[in-house]
Amino acid sequence: MSAIPLFAMGVATLGAELAAKRVSSVELAGAMLDRLQAHASLGTALSMDREATLAQARAADARRASGQATALTGVPVAHKDIFVTRFATSRLPSTAGSKMLIGYQSPFDATVIARLNEAGTVTLAKLNCDEFAMGSANENSAFSPVLNPWDRSRVPGGSSGGSAAAVAARLVPAATGTDTGGSIRQPASFCGVTGIKPTYGVCSRYGMIAFASSLDQAGPMARSAEDCALLLSAMSGFDERDATSAERPPQNFHAQMLAPREGATAARPLQGLRIGLPKEFFPAALAADVEGAVRGALRELEKLGASLVDVSLPRTELSIPVYYIIAPAEASSNLGRFDGVKFGHRAAQYGDLLDMYKKTRAEGFGPEVKRRIMIGTYVLSHGYYDAYYVQAQKLRRMIADDFQACFKACDVIAGPVAPTVAWKLGEQGGDPLRAYLADIFTLPASLAGLPGLSVPAGSGAHGMPVGLQLIGNYFEEGRLLHTAHAFQQATDFHLTEPVL
Amino acid sequence: MSAPALIRGYEVVIGLETHTQLSTASKIFSGASTTFGAEPNTQACAVDLALPGTLPVMNRGAVERAICFGLAVNAKVAPLSIFARKNYFYPDLPKGYQISQYETPVVQGGRIEFLLGDTKKVVRLTRAHLEEDAGKSLHEDFAGKTGIDLNRAGTPLLEIVSEPEMRSSAEAVEYARTLHALVVWLGICDGNMQEGSFRCDANVSVRKPGAPFGIRREIKNLNSFRFLQQAIDFEIQWQIDRVEDGLAIEQATVLFNADTGETRAMRSKEDAQDYRYFPDPDLPPLVIAPEWIERVKAAMPELPAAMATRFAQADGLPAYDAAMMTQSLPFARWYEALRDACEHGESGGAAAAWPKLAANWLMGEVSKKLNAESREIAAAPITPAALGALIRRVAEGAISHNGARQIFEALWSGETAEIDALIDAKGLRQMNDSSALEAIVDEVLARNEKSVAEYRAGKDKAFNALVGQVMKASQGKANPAQAGEILKRKLG
Numbered sequence: 008m009s010a011i012p013l014f015a016m017g018v019a020t021l022g023a024e025l026a027a028k029r030v031s032s033v034e035l036a037g038a039m040l041d042r043l044q045a046h047a048s049l050g051t052a053l054s055m056d057r058e059a060t061l062a063q064a065r066a067a068d069a070r071r072a073s074g075q076a077t078a079l080t081g082v083p084v085a086h087k088d089i090f091v092t093r094f095a096t097s098r099l100p101s102t103a104g105s106k107m108l109i110g111y112q113s114p115f116d117a118t119v120i121a122r123l124n125e126a127g128t129v130t131l132a133k134l135n136c137d138e139f140a141m142g143s144a145n146e147n148s149a150f151s152p153v154l155n156p157w158d159r160s161r162v163p164g165g166s167s168g169g170s171a172a173a174v175a176a177r178l179v180p181a182a183t184g185t186d187t188g189g190s191i192r193q194p195a196s197f198c199g200v201t202g203i204k205p206t207y208g209v210c211s212r213y214g215m216i217a218f219a220s221s222l223d224q225a226g227p228m229a230r231s232a233e234d235c236a237l238l239l240s241a242m243s244g245f246d247e248r249d250a251t252s253a254e255r256p257p258q259n260f261h262a263q264m265l266a267p268r269e270g271a272t273a274a275r276p277l278q279g280l281r282i283g284l285p286k287e288f289f290p291a292a293l294a295a296d297v298e299g300a301v302r303g304a305l306r307e308l309e310k311l312g313a314s315l316v317d318v319s320l321p322r323t324e325l326s327i328p329v330y331y332i333i334a335p336a337e338a339s340s341n342l343g344r345f346d347g348v349k350f351g352h353r354a355a356q357y358g359d360l361l362d363m364y365k366k367t368r369a370e371g372f373g374p375e376v377k378r379r380i381m382i383g384t385y386v387l388s389h390g391y392y393d394a395y396y397v398q399a400q401k402l403r404r405m406i407a408d409d410f411q412a413c414f415k416a417c418d419v420i421a422g423p424v425a426p427t428v429a430w431k432l433g434e435q436g437g438d439p440l441r442a443y444l445a446d447i448f449t450l451p452a453s454l455a456g457l458p459g460l461s462v463p464a465g466s467g468a469h470g471m472p473v474g475l476q477l478i479g480n481y482f483e484e485g486r487l488l489h490t491a492h493a494f495q496q497a498t499d500f501h502l503t504e505p506v507l
Numbered sequence: 508m509s510a511p512a513l514i515r516g517y518e519v520v521i522g523l524e525t526h527t528q529l530s531t532a533s534k535i536f537s538g539a540s541t542t543f544g545a546e547p548n549t550q551a552c553a554v555d556l557a558l559p560g561t562l563p564v565m566n567r568g569a570v571e572r573a574i575c576f577g578l579a580v581n582a583k584v585a586p587l588s589i590f591a592r593k594n595y596f597y598p599d600l601p602k603g604y605q606i607s608q609y610e611t612p613v614v615q616g617g618r619i620e621f622l623l624g625d626t627k628k629v630v631r632l633t634r635a636h637l638e639e640d641a642g643k644s645l646h647e648d649f650a651g652k653t654g655i656d657l658n659r660a661g662t663p664l665l666e667i668v669s670e671p672e673m674r675s676s677a678e679a680v681e682y683a684r685t686l687h688a689l690v691v692w693l694g695i696c697d698g699n700m701q702e703g704s705f706r707c708d709a710n711v712s713v714r715k716p717g718a719p720f721g722i723r724r725e726i727k728n729l730n731s732f733r734f735l736q737q738a739i740d741f742e743i744q745w746q747i748d749r750v751e752d753g754l755a756i757e758q759a760t761v762l763f764n765a766d767t768g769e770t771r772a773m774r775s776k777e778d779a780q781d782y783r784y785f786p787d788p789d790l791p792p793l794v795i796a797p798e799w800i801e802r803v804k805a806a807m808p809e810l811p812a813a814m815a816t817r818f819a820q821a822d823g824l825p826a827y828d829a830a831m832m833t834q835s836l837p838f839a840r841w842y843e844a845l846r847d848a849c850e851h852g853e854s855g856g857a858a859a860a861w862p863k864l865a866a867n868w869l870m871g872e873v874s875k876k877l878n879a880e881s882r883e884i885a886a887a888p889i890t891p892a893a894l895g896a897l898i899r900r901v902a903e904g905a906i907s908h909n910g911a912r913q914i915f916e917a918l919w920s921g922e923t924a925e926i927d928a929l930i931d932a933k934g935l936r937q938m939n940d941s942s943a944l945e946a947i948v949d950e951v952l953a954r955n956e957k958s959v960a961e962y963r964a965g966k967d968k969a970f971n972a973l974v975g976q977v978m979k980a981s982q983g984k985a986n987p988a989q990a991g992e993i994l995k996r997k998l999g
Contacts, residue, residue, distance in 0.1 A: 113560065249564075250791055340603070342603075343596065351559075387783035389783075392785070
C-alpha cells in the first residue's frame with residue numbers, strides 16, 4: 008500500500024489504513040491540507056483553519072486509540088460552503104458563496120455536518136460553490152470561479168463545483184454537496200466523480216442555507232459509490248429540527264450496497280435488474296460523445312446481468328419551466344432574510360430604511376441571484392400566482408406520477424446527467440437560458456423528490472468526463488448504490504485521475 | 508331579532524379580527540420561551556432570528572389550543588390545513604415573511620353567542636388561523652435609530668375572524684368581551700390585554716338600510732374594550748359625515764389615537780402590499796386526525812354556555828344570573844362552591860333558594876368589592892365556605908341582612924374568627940326570643956302614644972316609625988319581620 012500516495016486513497020481505503028494504524032489522522036489531515044494549499048489555484052477552497060483541522064484530527068486519533076472509532080473516524084472531508092459550520096469550533100465563515108455573507112459566523116453546525124463530526128470525520132475546508140447554490144458552472148460564486156481539474160479552461164459544473172473539483176483533483180477524499188436541480192449530479196459528471204442526491208427528506212436540511220426548500224437535498228460526493236454509501240449513512244437520518252425530514256430508522260447504506268441481489272452471481276451481480284431508458288433522455292440534441300459514453304456504460308450494465316427496457320417520461324422538457332418557476336419562487340422568499348438588519352452585509356451608506364434594503368441587496372447579491380429573486384417575485388405576484396406557481400405545482404405532481412408509471416416497468420432509470428461535457432469558462436455568460444436548458448436531465452428527479460446518482464462512465468470530447476445518471480424510486484438509495492458499485496467493480500472510470 | 512338601531516339613518520356593519528396570543532411555553536416554530544417582559548432579544552433563538560440554515564417546526568401545543576377553540580365555537584377543525592408565507596420586508600420581521608395560514612385555516616366557521624341586554628345575539632365566525640407574531644420596533648431611546656426586539660417574534664397567535672355581523676359598537680364590544688372570556692375560560696390565552704395577548708382589528712362600514720355593504724376601513728390594534736368602543740364610535744361618525752358630504756370612502760387601514768379619540772388613515776388600498784402568499788415549503792400540511800381532536804375534547808372544561816344552561820335548569824337561576832355566574836371559569840367555580848356551602852351548611856333551618864341567594868351575594872356585595880379593588884375572584888380574601896355560612900345565618904334569621912353586610916366586611920378585611928363567634932362579638936345576633944321582643948314592643952307602644960294614635964287614624968307611615976323604635980330599643984337585634992308581626996297583632 009505504501010506505494011500509493013495518501014491523496015489517491017478514497018474514504019473506505021483511508022478508513023482501513025487508519026484502522027490498521029498505517030497512518031494517523033493528524034498525518035493524513037496535514038498531508039491533505041498541504042495538497043489543498045498547493046493547488047489553491049483551482050479555486051476549490053473558500054476557507055481553511057489548519058489549527059482546528061489538526062485539533063479535530065488529534066481528537067480522532069485519540070478516539071481511535073480508545074477503541075471508539077467508526078468507519079469514518081479520522082477521515083478528512085470538506086464541506087460545500089452552503090452548510091453552516093459553527094465558527095467557535097473552526098474559524099470557517101459560512102458564506103453560501105455570496106458577498107452577502109462574507110465573514111458570517113454561524114453559531115451552530117448544520118445537522119449533516121454535526122453528524123459527520125460525530126462519526127469522526129475531520130473538516131479540511133469549506134468549498135466554493137455558486138452563490139446560494141444557484142448555477143451549474145460555479146461561475147456565480149462571489150469569490151472566484153472553480154477550474155475543472157481535467158481542463159482548467161473548463162467549468163467544474165455547479166452548484167457543488169468546488170466539491171466536485173476538489174474530489175476529482177484528489178485534494179480531498181470526499182466532500183459534501185447539495186442538489187436542488189442537479190447540483191451534485193451535474194458537477195460529479197463534469198469532474199468524473201461519484202455523487203448521490205438522496206430522496207428528499209433523507210438528509211436534514213437544518214443548517215443548509217436554503218435555496219429552494221422543497222427541492223434542496225444534501226448528499227456526498229466521492230471517488231466511488233462505496234465511499235458515498237459510507238458517508239451517506241453518517242449524514243442522513245430523521246432530524247426533529249427539519250419538519251420535512253423523513254421519519255425512518257437510521258440506514259446502513261453500505262450494507263444495502265453490498266447486499267447481493269436474488270439470483271446474482273459473481274459475474275452477473277445485476278442479474279434481473281430492469282433498467283428503464285426514458286426515450287426523452289436520448290433526444291437528437293444529446294451530444295454524440297455523451298451518448299456514446301452513456302450507451303457504453305449501459306452495455307456494461309447489461310453484461311453485469313441487467314436488462315434494458317424502454318420507458319417514457321413525457322414531461323421531461325416541461326421540467327425546465329416548472330423548475331424555473333418553483334425554485335425561484337421559493338428562493339425569492341428564502342432570501343428575504345438577507346436585508347442588512349440582523350446579519351450579513353449592510354450597505355455602508357444609505358438614507359432611509361427602504362434605501363438601506365435596496366442598497367444592501369443590490370450590493371450583496373450577484374446577478375444570477377437577483378435574476379432568480381425577480382423571477383420568483385414575479386411568479387408569486389397577485390394575478391400571476393395561479394397562472395405560474397399553481398400550474399407549475401400541478402405539473403410537478405404529474406412529473407412525479409410519470410416516474411411511478413415508469414417504475415412499474417423498471418427498477419432503476421438510467422440516462423445521461425447532462426447533454427454535454429463541461430463547457431468552457433465564460434462560454435454561457437451572456438445567456439442564462441442556455442444554462443437552464445442544460446439542466447433538463449437532472450430536473451425531473453429533483454421535482455419528483457427521487458434519489459439520483461451520477462457515476463463516471465468514461466470520457467467524451469476533449470477527454471472530459473461523462474457521467475451516467477441512475478434514478479431510483481423513493482428511498483431506494485441502496486439499490487442505486489448497489490448498481491453503481493457493481494459497475495465500478497467492473498470498470499475503472501472512477502479511478503482515472505486528472506493530471507494536475 | 509329586532510331591527511338594528513340606525514345611527515343618523517345609517518346601518519353600521521362591523522366585523523372583528525382578533526389576535527389571540529396562545530398560552531404556550533415556547534414559540535410556535537421554535538423552542539424559545541414566550542415569557543413576557545424579558546430583556547430585549549434574550550428570548551429569541553437562532554430560528555427566531557432567522558439565522559441562515561434555520562427551519563421552523565410546528566409547536567403541537569399551539570395546534571391543540573386552536574383545536575380547543577374550534578370545538579368551543581362549534582367550528583370545523585380542518586383535518587388538513589396549510590401554512591403559507593406572507594412576504595414583506597420590515598425590520599422586526601426576521602425572515603422577510605410571516606408564517607400564517609391563508610387559503611386553508613385550521614378552524615373553519617363557528618359562532619359566538621352573547622346576550623346584549625335581554626337579546627341573544629349570534630355572530631358567525633369566518634375562520635381562525637394559526638400564525639406567528641412579529642418582533643417589536645422600538646422607536647425611542649436609540650438616538651434617532653430604531654431598536655429591534657425579537658423576543659415576541661414567533662409567539663403563537665390564533666387570529667379569529669368574524670363575519671361582518673355586528674351592527675353597533677356595543678355589539679362589537681360584547682362580542683369581544685365574550686370571545687375574551689371564552690379564550691381565557693378555555694385556558695388557551697392569558698387574556699392580558701395590556702401585554703397585547705388579545706387585540707382586535709375592527710372593520711367598519713356604514714350603509715343605508717337595504718343597500719349593499721359600504722366601503723370598509725380597518726381600525727388596527729385595539730387593545731382595550733374601551734378603545735374598541737371609542738374607535739368604532741368615532742369611525743362611524745366620520746364615515747357618516749363623509750357620506751353625507753357626498754364624499755367617497757376609500758378602503759384603508761386606520762389607527763386609533765387613544766389621546767385624541769380619533770382614527771386616522773395609515774395606508775390606503777393603493778399602498779396595499781402584494782404579500783405573495785404561497786404554501787410554506789418548510790412545513791408539511793398540518794394534519795389533525797380525529798383521535799387528536801378527541802383527546803383535546805376530553806381535556807376541555809365544560810363550556811360557559813353549557814354551564815349557564817345547567818345553572819338555569821338545575822339551580823333555577825334566571826338566565827341573566829346564570830350568565831353572570833359564568834363570566835369566567837374561576838367565578839363559576841366559586842359560585843358552585845358557595846352554592847354547595849349554602850346547601851350543605853351544618854346548621855338546621857328551613858330550606859331556601861340557596862343558588863339564587865348565592866348568586867345575589869356574588870352579583871351584589873362580592874362583585875362590588877372585586878370591582879372596587881380591581882381584583883379577580885380568585886384573589887377574593889374570603890372563602891365560599893365562610894360566605895355560605897353567613898348566607899345561612901341570614902336565612903335562618905340569626906342575623907339581619909344589614910348585620911350580615913358588616914360581617915362580610917369583616918371577613919373581607921381579613922378577620923378569621925368562626926362565623927357565629929364573629930356575629931356575637933359584634934353583637935349582631937338577632938333576637939329570636941319572642942317574649943323578650945313582646946316586652947320591648949309593649950314598652951315602645953307605651954312610650955309612643957302619638958304614633959299609635961296616628962296609625963289608628965290610618966297613617967301607615969306611623970307603623971314604620973314604630974318598627975324603627977322597636978329596632979332601636981332592641982339595639983338592632985330584633986328581627987324586623989317578627990317585630991312587625993307582633994306590633995300588628997298588638998295594635999290589632
